Amino acid sequence: MDNSIKITIGVIIILVLVVIKVVYDEKKYMEKLTSRLKRTWGQPTRQEYSEVIWKNIKYYHENTAGENDIDDITWNDLELDRVYEKINHTRTSVGEEYLYAMLHKPCTDSEELAERERVIELMADNEEERLKLQIAFSQMGKPGKISVYEYMNSVKDINAPNRLKHILSGILFLISGALCFVWPSVMIIVFVAVVVHNIFSYYKDKSLIEPYIQLFGFIVRTVAQSRDIVDLKISGLEDYMDSLDKSVKSFKKFCKHSSLIAGGQMGGDLLDSLMDYVRMLVHIDIIKMCTMVSEAKKLNEELFNIYEVIGFLDSMISICSYRESLENWCIPEFDNKNIGIGAKNLYHPLIAKPVKNSISVEKSVLLTGSNASGKSTFIKTVAINAIFAQTINTVLADSYKTCFYYIYSSMALRDDLENSESYYIVEIRSLQRILDKVKESKVPVLCFIDEVLRGTNTLERIASSSEILAYLAGKGAMCFAATHDIELTNMLKKYYVNYHFEEHVDEEDVLFDYRLREGAANTRNAIKLLNMIGYDKVITYNAEKQARDFLKNGLWKETE
Template identity: 30%
Template sequence: MLEFKKYNELEEKLNHQKKITRIWSLIRAILAIASIIFIICLLSIGDYLLYGLLSGVFLALFFISVSLSNPSYKALKIIENKRKVYERHNQRRNKNFSHFSDNGIEFKDKEDYKLSDLDIFGPKSLYQYLNEAKTPLGRALLAKQFKDPIELDSNFKSMVKNLAENEDSLELEASLMEFKKGQAGITTDEFLSIVSKKIEFKIWYFIPIISFILMLVYIPFIFIFGINPYIPLVFLGVNFISSKLLIRDDILTKDANSYYYLSDLYVDLSLSIKNTNIEDEYYQILKKKIVDEIPLIKKIRGIYTFLNIRKNLLLNIILNIIFSFDSIMILILRFKIKNGIELKDSLKSISLIELALSYKNIGMDNMEYCVPEDGDKIDAIDMYHPFVLNCIPNSISLDSGIVLTGSNMSGKTTFMRTLGICILLKNAGSIVPAKSFKAPNMDIYTSLRANDMLQEGVSTFYAEIKRMKKINQAIKESKCLVLVDEIFKGTNALERIEASKKVIEKLNNYHAIFIISTHDFELCDTKGITNYHFEENYIDDKISFDYKLKKGPGIKGNALYLLKMSGIIEE
């Protein structure tokens, strides 16, 4: 767990920045009031030279002050965001993360049972616990790594570790907090359509531009030779009518406001990455790709600025009447903006940094973590569940099957979920919550919450059958980890035991690595398995658990004891 050493400095920086912004607010207010007073004087007194000049000067000073002060307001916002980042980390350390706004529920796939069994998406999920990604590509990449991961090399994992150990990485989190979830819904292809879409500039698009040029040429002749002053009105009419009737392209109909703010946030985030120095070779490679494309992102922001202005009906009419705005915009988009392939690589680099920032929370906010290694079997030392406060760590070496017994509430299901999450994080290219962790690359198949399908009108036993059918197919295709909680609990004891033994035999035949928990001690004698158990202790007629995994079969349960404690049955 990283010790935060810069948090105390933050309050001092925040107070200092607030003073600066208050001064700027005062200056802007004074200039605005002065401008209004002089404009009123201009309209009421009529000294056009004096008050016109003063109005113009103070209006200019006001807009200059707005431009100069904006960086100070942005700096204040970043510091405030950074304070929120520290608060989020403290909440995550206390396992109080269920209110974090983005839980990735839209990425959940009901047919991929491990996603619900291991709490990967939705409320109180791994996605909600880890996620720092805010850009459209970043959120999608984190979800993909949990569902269908692409392999990430050791350089990426080294970057995750370095981010987990560097408090300066919180600067990047603070910049990301400006992204809103609505903007995250804009796909990368939609955002880059302005550079990737081939704009066809048709010959008649030049008509309003030619009309605009002729108008500019004609106007000086009015003053020089006194020719007809009403002809420019004809040109203005041609400008507007030809722009509206002849210029047709769906890029002009975009929701430019959302795209403008998204491009502005990309600029700020890119600058934050540029200014944040992380001593890591892979980070520096990604940083260079991002920094090299800042000019193009700024250019795109400028284009969306003008497209956003176009959404104002009055400005749209004025700009097209006077400047043939639509045709000029199409001309700029056709010839000024280059291919967006390099920019797409830059946005991918940003998403990789977001992914690493998400993964690093395993290390930054927990006592123990490691970079997992490949191995022929599962070797886990002191692994723990990242959601459980003061979770008791457990170790295991596993290359075949386990029958896991133990009384209710002793820790069986949590242990299986812990192993499943560790394997999933390793597959995803993350660090894992363990002192040491080795495992082969393997898919995960689970049947931990089969009873959750009751609300869909599916019985517990039939839900188990559906899950076991998937497991049956998977073990034939590749090496995988199978986790089954209370196998076939939806049917009678006699058939449950017989069916369970046959399933275990099949899993062994295909050399699957599996853990099957059960309350049926008869399964402990099944050939080809190793027995492990959890147990409880009774002190002064009170039940307690140590949550430590122990080798061998369980020899006792607590169901009768709990029923007696509840007064349901008597001695």
Template identity: 30%
Template sequence: MFKSIKKGTEDFGKIKKETFDFFRIEKFFKLSDKAGFHQIISDRTFSDLDMDEIFMFIDRTTSKIGQQLLYHTIRTIPRDGQHAQRFEKCIESLNKNPETKSSILLQLSRLQSDDAYNLPALFLKEHMRKPAWFGIVPALSVASVLAVLMLFFVPQAFIALIILLAINFGFHYWNKNNLYMYRSSVSQLSLLTQVAKNLAESNDLGKTEPEIQDSISAIDSLGAAMSLFKMEAKLQSEIGQLVDYLLELVKALFLIEPLVLFHVLDQLDKKRKEIDQIFNFVGEIDVALSIDFLRKDLPHFCIPNLEGNKNTLTASDIYHPLIDQWVPNSITLAQKSALLTGSNMSGKTTFIRTIGINAILAQTIGTCFAKQFEIPLLRVHSAIRISDDLLSEKSYYFEEVLAVKALLNESRSGDANLFLLDEIFKGTNTVERIAAGKAVLEYLSGADNIVFVTSHDLELADLLRDTFSAYHFTEVVENDDIHFDYQIKPGVLTNTNAIRILELNGYPAEVTQEAFKLARKSGNINVTGSGI
């Protein structure tokens, strides 16, 4: 075991190559209490911002506990910024004593088994209850003990013992399924407690949680009973040995497993708070190390300022971490929102995703992909990745209507919000799209909200000039080739290349000439291209 852990130490802190089992990773988040947080990031927003992929990039945790806590962390924005503050203190403490990091990482690596994913169920799910008839089990156990003792005085008691063994085997194997349900999680709890004990004694980490020693002692008191679960796990891997069969016979005769199982479950039910505290203690140390590793692997990052003025946002050299050849951009908004225009693939949608990703990570792990990032406390909502629902017979436009309505409801929640919208109402006609878009965006940008919206409708910039600052992305066509610089620029897009791109891609001359002719008649923008 130790050799395998030692062998993997060179991978600490690096991007993981393993498969991410999000069904297990999100268990802690799904089961945990959601009350008290400023915001729970919705499934829609998490998907819109590709946060699963962002998680896979930022996850440098060593244990499965740390991985689950990191996922929970980026799905929950706290009201007081305590997440980031606690991680920062832990990072500072660990960096003061770098020689202890290796030993801490080795301890955390003991919790790399997939079985550790089941730990949250021990303190967040309802435990199995004893059936109404369970009182017969201790009675049969006592009867078996008496039968064994009587053998020394009455040999005929052997017949009673055989009958009891046959009956007890039925209860013993009825309980096997129950034991299997808890085998992995309880044995992992024992291991988690050992790791927590070692971490609490390392580098003053225990001082960050004064009550952690009491919680460890409370779970340690169950050590003898929990050893049954570790023994069961070992037997499953080494079955076939004579001693295993003998132990199984003894456990069945005296009904040890059902008695111990329900005793342990009863005790664990009373110690949920302590298990929770140990889980979070170990997980927070792992997440703090993960954040530290992430920062050291970035071209640049910043610790955000979350005390910015309302309706203000400042981002300097901000970038999207999943793009190989990323281009840094900067933007400052003061009492206004942002309308972004530009052609497809020019970078508009990626930019608003970048803003959303950094707004979430700023308020959760205190780390941004930028040289400066300043925002007030914000709830983050989006309507980016919308598609029609054929099974429910909902059109694309109807799905848009529902998504935008949800944002409208959030806009008057009393909290400041960051809204991210891509091509609002593109599922309907131009006239109504512009009219409805103007009305909705003006409504969303009220109160203390900030809105980032992309659109091909340049008319919106004029209609919203009092509440939105206009920006644009564009491409450059040179020597019959298209180039994108992915740089945000102030103002409204004045030159378009859409028809020119059709021309470069071999559209019939009759098509492009007619398109140029009609577009230039509008007189609103400069349409580039030959038009010959």
């Protein structure tokens, strides 16, 4: 057999083996990825949240927030960053940015929530189709170094070099090079001058576009990965796939020959090195980049449509996975004829072994009880689940019926030292924003207030807080307020129904059952708690006497 034939056969065998190895490795990778996706179903996908990661996750929301979004005070009161970490089962950076923003936007449209539920249930009922999407999303991944929305949004700020100048530079190089063969004595000097000019102008303008090469590479990859998602042809998601397909196709010109702007590192393989010289002399990468800048600015709407579709689908799968992690949950029922909340066995998402409580009310609620008895936790539980109901269409309860609300809280406040504002000033500003919203909103406001006006004296606190709470309820708001001021339970009977938490104190311990009970609190255990942990008997005895005398006479006596 001829040596050349042997070599040819040998090369073919090597190529076949390489192809087999590549196919085998890809198959094993997909098997491992599929196995991992099944194994981690129902679990959060991000274990660590650095300051940079949080900044990137929040960017989309912070730049698209609407006036009816959950505001920062409410978000921080309810520790919703921690709640988000539990819900974040997304596979892409786009998905986790979209989900974070969605949790800030209580939906007041039944059809929109119904569509979310349809997609969530579709993912729950079709594991094979869901896994296809999850695999595609996993390959997009979570870079974490920059917000994807911020990355995409920066396209509009790019100023491309003068494209015509670089086209002429390339043409001048080719013409002067060709004329060297016709008129060498003169054109060689001209040719050298053109080469020097082209290299100088290349590096001058290349430095301007260098930061955006990575961005455009990212967009090209995102478009390619989105095309792969369209090719999955998931039944039930045709509208989303058609929308994605339309946007992807609009990037055809943008992506064509995009490899011209790749590379650029001297000292690579021979082809890369040759292409570097070609780029320097005829500026093909800058010319292509100018075209891409122009196209990207025209395709801004399509680019963000890709973002929205990927973000929505990844978020719906995340919600589906989160439900899998829950002990029990329900789909909320909305009735907008009257305000109210009806919940059976409602619980808090961050408590490992929660005590579940039920409530059914059609007017505002006043909660009383001692410290640590469960008041604050309960109103946070109601608030978080109200947000869940209008965002992820999932409530941590056996059943839940309500109407659409805009949701606000005033709870975990503190002095604003930076602006030299006392706790009381911070508190009344916080309450003012709720009062303003109640006056202007056509949608009922659901608000949660913990210890109204705790930053001032008893007399003025009771007088002012009774009027504030009455005003909120009288203007149609649904208010859950926790207080130690038992006087308010009688003063607000017209507007509020009373509930309370209580505890049992014996000589050695205090026991809380965290059970919600109807009516106002009728026990006083604060002084007993002082006695239990070892305060001097003189203090606790005299305190009990003072309390008894006040309840009998309505006046405080001078201490002895």
